[in-house]
Structure formats: structure tokens, C-alpha cells
Amino acid sequence: MKAAVCTAIDSLEIQEIDMPEPGSHELRVRIVAAGICHTDLSVMRGNFDVPKPVVLGHEGCGYVDKVGPGVTAFSVGDPVVCSIVMPCNACPQCDRGALSVCDRWFEVAFSGVMPDGTPRLERDGQRINSFFCQSSFAEYAVVPAAGAIKVRRDVELEKIAGLACGISTGLGASxxxxxxxxxxxxxxxxxxxxxxxxxxxxxxxxxxxxxxxxxxxxxxxxxxxxxxxxxxxxxxxxxxxxxxxxxxxxxxxxxxxxxxxxxxxxxxxxxxxxxxxxxxxxxxxxxxxxxxxxxxxxxxxxxxxxxNGGSIVPRRDIPRFVDLMMMNELPFDRITDRFYPLEGINQAFSDLETHQYTRAAILFED
Ligand SMILES: NC(=O)c1ccc[n+]([C@@H]2O[C@H](COP(=O)([O-])OP(=O)(O)OC[C@H]3O[C@@H](n4cnc5c(N)ncnc54)[C@H](O)[C@@H]3O)[C@@H](O)[C@H]2O)c1
Ligand SMILES: [Zn+2]
Ligand SMILES: [Zn+2]
Known part of the structure; x- marks a missing residue:
């Protein structure tokens, strides 16, 4: 599959990498759109320490393409938003309902691995790191089922990719x-x-x-x-x-x-x-x-x-944000005002730095 691989600070290239397989309690998602958040840019510029090579992208949405062992709540074809809030459901923070500050999340989100501690992406046997257990600047992303949120079928996915991170973060803050x-x-x-x-x-x-x-x-x-x-x-x-x-x-x-x-x-x-x-x-x-x-x-x-992430409880809040958008009460679908193909990702980052748009997304072909 095609992916935008950040090989070093300030270097981002489109590469053909191996198709990832979902592990236990994971899904593979065919990405329809992946929003560009300033945090991706900050990592690319070296302002956050993330192991490289890495496939960035943490605002993915698309359709479930394959379910891993132990997944019962999803079927192939389900439309999902891949939230950055992905509770382990086993730590004290998750127990008290504070899913956005899950202890396990802080251990894995920037570490390059999935919640089970193992990497998922590679090219010719060489490890490539994941970002936010997601890496959605790629045609397919393997994500924890705990962070995948099913959304209604009548919503246009490319309008809501930002609910995976930035848009939910803003809405959840206020x-x-x-x-x-x-x-x-x-x-x-x-x-x-x-x-x-x-x-x-x-x-x-x-x-x-x-x-x-x-x-x-x-x-x-x-x-x-x-x-x-x-x-x-x-x-x-x-x-x-x-x-x-x-x-x-x-x-x-x-x-x-x-x-x-x-x-x-x-x-x-x-x-x-x-x-x-x-x-x-x-x-x-x-x-x-x-x-x-x-x-x-x-x-x-x-x-x-x-x-962190708007302090949302993703399964509760993402579907209700979508409902409020469809009711015109929360018109966040109008925030994303620019789309690029994956090959245009370097242009998308430089346009973000020069303030050419409010928010952009990478759009993948069917
Ligand atoms: N807390 C979280 O979970 C979370 C989630 C997503 C993004 N973020 C962070 O939120 C921030 C915003 O992200 P974004 O994607 O909206 O970025 P963005 O680049 O789209 O927007 C930042 C805006 O701030 C303006 N700006 C920058 N410096 C300024 C200054 N000194 N004074 C006035 N305006 C200034 C820019 O012109 C721009 O319009 C980033 O730091 C990002 O990493 C945090
Ligand atoms: Zn973000
Ligand atoms: Zn937890």
C-alpha cells in the first residue's frame, strides 16, 4: 500500500510499504480521508520526539476492511472514525471514566508501537513506526478497536475526519x-x-x-x-x-x-x-x-x-457530534476547507505553515 513515510526530520516521502495485518482486538481500516493536524507538522519538524521512520496521520476515517482476532463489535464495511482517544479499559484512569488520560495511552501513542507493545508497519522487513497507534497517511491503517467509532452511514466521511483528533479536541474543550x-x-x-x-x-x-x-x-x-x-x-x-x-x-x-x-x-x-x-x-x-x-x-x-483530545468519551461523544452537525447545530463540517491527494502531502504541510487554509485533509481514491 502507499504511505507517506517520515524518514527523518523534515523528510516525508511516498513509499510502497507492506499491507499491515490487524492484531488481536484491532481493525484494518481502508482510509477515505485523513485530516492534517498541526501535531503532525510539529512531529515532522522535530518539535516532538517520535521514533522514525514513521507514518504520521492521526485523523483517519474510512471503512473497516478486516477485523483482527477477538473483535466482535465491528464488521467489514462499517464506517468508522479512528479516534486518538483509545482507552485500554484496564488502567485506573479508564476505571474512573477518564479515557482521554488513559495511562496506557501515554505509554504508546508516541512510541511507535500498538497497545500490545509490538510494531505493525514494515517495508521489506524493516520496521516502520506507527503514530497514535494509527498512521492514517496511508491507504490502510491498523487501529485498536477500542478507538474506532462507528458513525452513521448517511454522513460524508471526508467532512468528519477531524473528529478523530482536532475537531473533537476543540469541541470537547469548550x-x-x-x-x-x-x-x-x-x-x-x-x-x-x-x-x-x-x-x-x-x-x-x-x-x-x-x-x-x-x-x-x-x-x-x-x-x-x-x-x-x-x-x-x-x-x-x-x-x-x-x-x-x-x-x-x-x-x-x-x-x-x-x-x-x-x-x-x-x-x-x-x-x-x-x-x-x-x-x-x-x-x-x-x-x-x-x-x-x-x-x-x-x-x-x-x-x-x-x-487531551477534548476529554471526550469517544463512543458517547463522536456520534453525538455527528448528529449535531447533521442538525446544523454544530457546523464543524465546514471547517475542513482544503483537500489534497496523498502525493500532495508535502504541499499540504507547507500550505499549513503559510496559512493557506483552516484545516485540510488527505483524500484517498476509492
Ligand atoms: N490537546 C490536544 O489533544 C490537541 C489536539 C490537537 C491539536 N493540538 C494542538 O493544538 C494546536 C492547534 O492545532 P491546529 O491544528 O488548529 O493548528 P493550526 O496551525 O491550524 O492553527 C493554529 C493557529 O494559531 C495561529 N497562531 C500561531 N501562533 C500564534 C500566536 N502567537 N498568536 C496568535 N495566533 C497564533 C495560526 O495563525 C493558526 O491560525 C497545535 O499546538 C496542536 O499541536 C492539541
Ligand atoms: Zn491532532
Ligand atoms: Zn487505560
Whole structure:
């Protein structure tokens, strides 16, 4: 099968690799579309440590093509979204229902292997690493059945690939992890795919005002045209004052979501949020970023939290996100505004860096 193999930092080539076989409790999925998330780009650029060679891609959706031993809940032909939240269902976090922080997940997602600890991809006997136990920049992906979510047949899969990661992360940030209260004033820093999904979630929960902030004006135009934002700010040196000016009491916003993930953006968030308000970290531009929290902010009851994958319970939340999309209550299908063939993946990454689209997906032929 054809796959985009990241052989080293900044090097991505289309190669013919062996067709993977699903192991126990795994599925093989014929990929229809695989969204491009900034995290793929960050790995390619060396900002996260992932063993190479690796097939990136963690926003796959498609049709079940083969089921591995022990799989009873799926049949060949089922349409599925391959969520990055893939619970082991055996660790203390899974026991308490916190599937997005499954202990096993943190051990395997960036390690190149599948949940059973073994690799799945190879070419001429040479091991190729998996990414998020998925690697969907390929015609077929082997994934844990625990992270595969069946979706209704009347949905166009290429519109919902982002539910595997970025779109669910944004929706879950503002609807599940730090759920917006009706009438709240919300700011979202970063109007890429994740940020705009966060805004749509906030609107769905009836935020009074959703302020989109980005340093690229065209991203803000999209936030407005999708009805995700009510107000926009081009980020500049006065960004904190600009946000506070739009908060009705002049005391700061009720909820702030950082969909960029740099020390400066967290600093902006904490400064622009009212006492007792919530700052939710979503973005992380490098694996090693640290930020020191001003203690005064905590004493003043600011809540600082974060989310992995939107803190979703995938089997509960992905189908309901799809239903809400089909009801036009959550129009996240309009976020993905660019499609590329697998051969165009290097162009897709460079276009992401130069802000040519809000979110893109690799589209595979039938
Ligand atoms: N927590 C999670 O589980 C999770 C899931 C998916 C993505 N992420 C992370 O979320 C972040 C966003 O992902 P994305 O796919 O939407 O990325 P993206 O590149 O599509 O969007 C980022 C946006 O932020 C803007 N931006 C960048 N730096 C800025 C700054 N200093 N000030 C203002 N605007 C700035 C860019 O112009 C762009 O519009 C990335 O860090 C990604 O790795 C986290
Ligand atoms: Zn992602
Ligand atoms: Zn677990």
C-alpha cells in the first residue's frame, strides 16, 4: 500500500510499504480521508520526539476492511472514525471514566508501537513506526478497536475526519473539559482547525460573545464567516487589553482557550481572564514547552486546566457530534476547507505553515 513515510526530520516521502495485518482486538481500516493536524507538522519538524521512520496521520476515517482476532463489535464495511482517544479499559484512569488520560495511552501513542507493545508497519522487513497507534497517511491503517467509532452511514466521511483528533479536541474543550456557561464571554486564541471547533462548541452552549484571536487576519475572516466568532482581534502587543476591552465588566473573559500553545499565549490567557474564570490549554507547539503560573492568579481563583483530545468519551461523544452537525447545530463540517491527494502531502504541510487554509485533509481514491 502507499504511505507517506517520515524518514527523518523534515523528510516525508511516498513509499510502497507492506499491507499491515490487524492484531488481536484491532481493525484494518481502508482510509477515505485523513485530516492534517498541526501535531503532525510539529512531529515532522522535530518539535516532538517520535521514533522514525514513521507514518504520521492521526485523523483517519474510512471503512473497516478486516477485523483482527477477538473483535466482535465491528464488521467489514462499517464506517468508522479512528479516534486518538483509545482507552485500554484496564488502567485506573479508564476505571474512573477518564479515557482521554488513559495511562496506557501515554505509554504508546508516541512510541511507535500498538497497545500490545509490538510494531505493525514494515517495508521489506524493516520496521516502520506507527503514530497514535494509527498512521492514517496511508491507504490502510491498523487501529485498536477500542478507538474506532462507528458513525452513521448517511454522513460524508471526508467532512468528519477531524473528529478523530482536532475537531473533537476543540469541541470537547469548550463543551466537556471546560464547558461554557450560557451567556459567558469566551476568548479563543488561535483560529486554526482546533480553535474554530472550540468556538463552535462555545456557540452551541450559548456563549454571549466568542472572541477569536489570531495573528493572521484571514483566519479571523473564516471564524466570522462560519459563525464561530462574534468578535475578532488581530494579535499584537496590546492583545490582553484588546481582549479585556471586549469583556463587558472590563474584568476579563469568563473562559479562555489557548489553541496555540506557547508560553506567551498562556500568559495572555491568564492575564485576560477574570478572577474565578477558566483558562484551558489546548495547543502545544513543542513537546518541551514550560510555563510558570503566577500564584496570584490561582489565589484569585482562576482555574487553569487543559485537555487531551477534548476529554471526550469517544463512543458517547463522536456520534453525538455527528448528529449535531447533521442538525446544523454544530457546523464543524465546514471547517475542513482544503483537500489534497496523498502525493500532495508535502504541499499540504507547507500550505499549513503559510496559512493557506483552516484545516485540510488527505483524500484517498476509492
Ligand atoms: N490537546 C490536544 O489533544 C490537541 C489536539 C490537537 C491539536 N493540538 C494542538 O493544538 C494546536 C492547534 O492545532 P491546529 O491544528 O488548529 O493548528 P493550526 O496551525 O491550524 O492553527 C493554529 C493557529 O494559531 C495561529 N497562531 C500561531 N501562533 C500564534 C500566536 N502567537 N498568536 C496568535 N495566533 C497564533 C495560526 O495563525 C493558526 O491560525 C497545535 O499546538 C496542536 O499541536 C492539541
Ligand atoms: Zn491532532
Ligand atoms: Zn487505560
Amino acid at each position: 463543551m466537556i473539559r471546560a464547558p461554557v456557561e450560557p451567556g459567558a464571554v469566551v476568548a479563543v486564541l488561535g483560529a486554526g482547525g482546533v480553535g474554530i471547533a472550540t468556538m463552535l462548541g462555545a456557540r452551541a452552549l450559548r456563549a454571549k460573545r466568542v472572541i477569536a484571536i489570531d495573528n493572521v487576519p484571514s483566519k479571523l475572516d473564516t471564524a466570522l464567516s462560519l459563525g464561530a466568532a462574534t468578535d475578532v482581534i488581530v494579535a499584537g502587543p496590546d492583545v490582553v487589553e484588546d481582549i479585556i476591552r471586549l469583556s463587558p465588566s472590563g474584568a476579563g473573559v469568563d473562559f479562555f482557550y489557548d489553541a496555540v500553545g506557547a508560553p506567551s499565549t498562556m500568559e495572555t490567557g491568564i492575564a485576560a481572564t477574570r478572577n474565578g474564570g477558566t483558562v484551558c490549554a489546548i495547543g502545544i507547539m513543542r513537546g518541551d514547552i514550560e510555563y510558570s503560573v503566577p500564584l496570584r492568579g490561582l489565589i484569585n481563583e482562576k482555574i487553569i486546566t487543559g485537555t
